[in-house]
Amino acid sequence: MSAAPAAPQPASAEPLGTAGALDLLLVPPRPRTGWRVLPARAGALCAVELQKLRHDRAELYTRAVQPALWLLIFGETFTRIKAIPTGGIPYIDYLAPGIIAQSAMFIAIFYGIMIIWERDSGILTKLLVTPTPRSALITGKAFAAGVKALIQAVVVIAIAALLGVALTWNPLKLIGVGVAVVLGSAFFSCLSMSIAGIVLTRDRLMGIGQAITMPLFFGSSALYPVSIMPGWLQAVSKANPLSYQVDALRGLLLGTPTHLGLDYGVLLLAAALGILAASSLLGRLAR
Amino acid sequence: MSDDDAVMCAGLEYAFGETRAVDGLDLSVTTGEVFGLLGPNGAGKTTAIRCITTLLPVPAGRIRVFGHDAAKERMAVRRLLGYVPQQLSADAGLTGRENVALFARVFDVPRRERARRVAQALYAVDLTEAADRMARTYSGGMIRRLELAQALVSAPRLLMLDEPTIGLDPIARTSVWEHINAVRRATGMTVLVTTHHMDEADQYCDRLALMHRGKIRALGTPQGLKSELRERRGPDDPPPTLEDVFRDVAGRGLDSEGGDFRDVRSTRRTAARLG
Numbered sequence: 297m298s299a300a301p302a303a304p305q306p307a308s309a310e311p312l313g314t315a316g317a318l319d320l321l322l323v324p325p326r327p328r329t330g331w332r333v334l335p336a337r338a339g340a341l342c343a344v345e346l347q348k349l350r351h352d353r354a355e356l357y358t359r360a361v362q363p364a365l366w367l368l369i370f371g372e373t374f375t376r377i378k379a380i381p382t383g384g385i386p387y388i389d390y391l392a393p394g395i396i397a398q399s400a401m402f403i404a405i406f407y408g409i410m411i412i413w414e415r416d417s418g419i420l421t422k423l424l425v426t427p428t429p430r431s432a433l434i435t436g437k438a439f440a441a442g443v444k445a446l447i448q449a450v451v452v453i454a455i456a457a458l459l460g461v462a463l464t465w466n467p468l469k470l471i472g473v474g475v476a477v478v479l480g481s482a483f484f485s486c487l488s489m490s491i492a493g494i495v496l497t498r499d500r501l502m503g504i505g506q507a508i509t510m511p512l513f514f515g516s517s518a519l520y521p522v523s524i525m526p527g528w529l530q531a532v533s534k535a536n537p538l539s540y541q542v543d544a545l546r547g548l549l550l551g552t553p554t555h556l557g558l559d560y561g562v563l564l565l566a567a568a569l570g571i572l573a574a575s576s577l578l579g580r581l582a583r
Numbered sequence: 584m585s586d587d588d589a590v591m592c593a594g595l596e597y598a599f600g601e602t603r604a605v606d607g608l609d610l611s612v613t614t615g616e617v618f619g620l621l622g623p624n625g626a627g628k629t630t631a632i633r634c635i636t637t638l639l640p641v642p643a644g645r646i647r648v649f650g651h652d653a654a655k656e657r658m659a660v661r662r663l664l665g666y667v668p669q670q671l672s673a674d675a676g677l678t679g680r681e682n683v684a685l686f687a688r689v690f691d692v693p694r695r696e697r698a699r700r701v702a703q704a705l706y707a708v709d710l711t712e713a714a715d716r717m718a719r720t721y722s723g724g725m726i727r728r729l730e731l732a733q734a735l736v737s738a739p740r741l742l743m744l745d746e747p748t749i750g751l752d753p754i755a756r757t758s759v760w761e762h763i764n765a766v767r768r769a770t771g772m773t774v775l776v777t778t779h780h781m782d783e784a785d786q787y788c789d790r791l792a793l794m795h796r797g798k799i800r801a802l803g804t805p806q807g808l809k810s811e812l813r814e815r816r817g818p819d820d821p822p823p824t825l826e827d828v829f830r831d832v833a834g835r836g837l838d839s840e841g842g843d844f845r846d847v848r849s850t851r852r853t854a855a856r857l858g
Contacts, residue, residue, distance in 0.1 A: 318707055318769050320700040324738040325692040327662060340688035348676040351717065418670030422733070425636045425666040426689045427658045582638050 327427060334432045341436030342443045349447065356447065363399045363452045367392060367459055380520050385462075385550060392456040392463065393545035394518030397538055399452055400445035400477050404484035405509050407441050408492030408501050415581045416498075424582050431575040434489060438571055441485035442478030449477045453549075462550070469548040472556070476548070479563035480541035484512075486570025493577025517542050537566040588647075589614045589741050589773035590635060595644035597630050604630040606797030608644070612741075617767065617774040619788035621781065621829065627797040628777040629669060632745050635775070636666050649740060662690075665734030665772075669745040673729045675719035679710055682718055683732045690737035704732040707769070708762050724755030728762055735766060742767075744776040748783060756780075760787050781825040793829050800832035 328336055349356060371388035374380055382390040414420040423433060453473075457463060464470070488505065495501050513519075515529060516538035522530055533539045540562040547554020590612040597605040605627045612618040620628045633639040635646055637657040646653035648660045673682050683701045692700050705714045708728035713721065718729060727747060734742055744763070748756040760783065767774055778784055784791055785805045793801040793808075801808055805825055812823045812831055823831075 318703050320696060320703050321707060321735055321738050321766075322770055324662065324740075325687075325690055325700075328691045336691065337689060340685060343688070344674070344677065344681070344685055347681050348674075351676060351678075416670070418668040418672030419674055421638060421668045421670070422666060422672045422686075422730075423689065424638055425661055425664060426686065426737075427661045427691075428689055429658075 333429065334435055337428050337432040338436040338439045341433075341440045345440040345443050349444065356451065359399065359403070359448055360451045360455065362402075363395045363448075364455050366395045366398070367452075367456060367461075371395075371459070381524065382521070383552060385552070388456075388459060389461045389463075389550055390546070391519065392452070392461045393549050394516075394542050395456075396449050396452045396473075396477065396545055396549075397480060397516075397542045398513055398518055399448050400481045400541075401484045401512065401538060402509065403445045403448055404441040404481040405488050405505055405512075407437060407485035408488030408490075408505065409498055411437065411489050411581065412492050412496070412498045412501060420581065424578075430578045431571060434486065434571050434574045434578060435482075437489065438482035438485050438567065438574075439478065442481040445477050445481035446474055449473070464549055464551065472548045473545055476541050476544040476559070476563060479560070479567050480537060482567040483537050483563065483570045486567065486574040489574040490570065490577050493574065493580045496580065512536060512538055517546075537563060587614065587650075588612060589616075589649060590618075590775060591645075591647045592631070592635070593645045595631065595634060595641065595646060597627075597634055597639060597642060599630075603797050605634065608794075608797070608799060610792060610799060612773060612775055613790075614649075614773050615771055616789040617764075617776065617787060619784040619791045620775065620777045620794055621779065621784050621791055621825075622777075622794035623779055623833075626794045628794055629745055631794070632743060632775070632777055636664060636743060637661060662737075663740045665737060665739030665742045667727075667730045667734050667742075667744045667747055669749060671726055671730075673718045673721075673726050673733070675717070678715050678717055679705060679721070679725075679729050679732075680714040682729055683736050686733045687736045692736065700736055704736040707735055707766050708732045722755070723751050724758050727751065727755070727759045731759070731762060731766070735770075738770070740772055742772050742774045744774065746777055746779070748778065748780060756783065763787070781829060785825045791825075793832050795829075795833040801828065 367388060371391045374391070375387040378387070380387055380390070411420060414423075424430070428436075453463060488501070491504055492501050495504060511532075515532040516536045517533060518538065522533045522539065525533060540559040543554055544556055544559035544563070546552050547556060547559075588611045590610065592608050592610040595605050595608040595610075596603065608627070608631055610631075620631065622628050630639065634641055635648065635653060637653050637660055641654040649663055651659045651663070653660050673679075674685075677685070680701060683704050684697060687697050687701050687704075702711070702714075705711050708731050710725065710728055710732060713725060718726065721729060731747075742763075747763070748759055751759065763774060763776075764787065766772070776788070788805060790804055791802070791808065792799045803811070808828045809823050809825065812828050813820070816823065
């Protein structure tokens with residue numbers, strides 16, 4: 297599109313306020329094209345998420361309670377009774393990466409409710425009328441969920457450190473942790489937004505969200521090793537992206553044996569498929 | 584109708600299941616005018632608007648916005664639009680400035696001019712002083728003006744407003760319209776507005792289309808439509824209002840119209856949020 301004035305100014309036009317005060321509102325911005333659209337939109341939506349968190353930190357504090365309780369009560373208790381084989385590390389250390397993944401998933405899995413709320417309140421409608429491809433909008437939302445989960449992960453890591461969990465402070469490994477958290481959250485938020493695109497109402501989605509969250513959590517390696525699960529649960533765990541996220545986090549934070557290539561590969565593929573599915577269902581929410 | 588028109592709809596149809604929301608709509612909006620699409624809830628106004636904005640597909644018929652096909656050139660059409668939906672769409676968790684800045688970013692306003700452009704959009708709707716307050720603290724009229732600023736920040740050629748004064752008190756309604764008119768005078772943009780407030784349409788629109796059961800029943804200037812009815816009724820009757828014109832073209836079926844459950848819920852929710 298050219299950078300020509302938005303519309304011919306009629307002869308009768310009167311200036312609004314001081315002369316030239318609205319000069320920029322006469323010229324449309326030059327559109328981004330190609331690959332630059334996606335990161336630009338994702339950046340815009342992530343920035344909004346950070347701005348909201350800056351204005352209202354209560355969510356950050358209240359969301360810290362549950363992981364703290366898991367580590368403090370469940371972690372401390374099972375460390376004492378030594379009921380779960382953890383390969384020689386204290387159970388609370390073994391549990392910490394699982395709780396990071398869990399709290400990130402809990403944030404992401406309710407993104408579908410948020411998108412339905414945004415549909416009902418007109419925010420989504422307005423975004424869908426901007427020059428933003430639906431895939432870019434969903435990618436933006438997915439990474440916004442990742443940013444929120446990342447902040448949550450920092451809080452949980454801080455709690456774990458206070459409880460004496462022996463975590464790595466290697467910056468490269470911590471960056472790897474961040475990538476795993478963002479990719480996992482991107483997948484779970486897209487899963488939630490895909491379901492939102494199918495069920496279309498908040499009430500139905502809340503029921504489904506609650507129904508799938510616990511099976512995803514218990515059917516992963518967050519609380520116990522896959523090897524002690526019954527066969528059918530091992531199969532569920534292998535198809536569950538949360539297991540790969542936990543495996544990556546555990547390997548990076550604790551130095552346990554891991555399969556980082558496979559873990560990142562599965563998380564990347566899951567996030568890409570999630571974005572594809574949620575983008576194709578987004579149109580149903582617009583109607 | 585010509586490609587020079589801001590909006591051209593030809594034979595537009597849209598159905599929700601068995602219900603034909605828009606039934607062969609022919610419409611042209613001339614560049615630079617304020618065009619009002621009037622009708623009761625459920626008349627098909629919002630569906631037509633949603634087709635023009637590319638939110639809904641165009642299953643039958645043709646829509647062109649400044650010559651761009653709304654079915655095939657969606658991104659090109661969206662770049663020309665500023666849209667304010669019926670619902671209250673500002674984000675209460677952000678400040679006024681942040682709300683506008685988000686739309687500057689998604690319309691690719693470069694970083695070096697973003698702050699100035701956002702400031703200009705806020706100035707245009709008289710929200711400069713309140714710009715750094717949280718949107719949740721705004722009054723109903725201020726929120727509508729904030730949404731207007733969000734739509735203006737990308738310098739649209741066509742401003743589309745779906746029931747912009749719904750739920751507002753008379754003073755706030757007047758204020759919103761005054762800002763719409765001031766911005767239009769300053770920028771020369773085309774305005775397409777839906778409303779069921781006949782008094783507003785009469786006062787602020789250059790031309791009107793009266794829509795009922797998915798079709799345009801009358802089209803013209805407010806004065807022209809009233810004069811036409813007066814001629815038909817004869818000089819002994821009192822001068823007709825726009826509401827009389829509407830009752831005349833809609834006939835007895837008007838009383839049974841009221842929109843579906845979702846329309847009513849959305850309208851009431853917006854009205855409730857505006858206080």
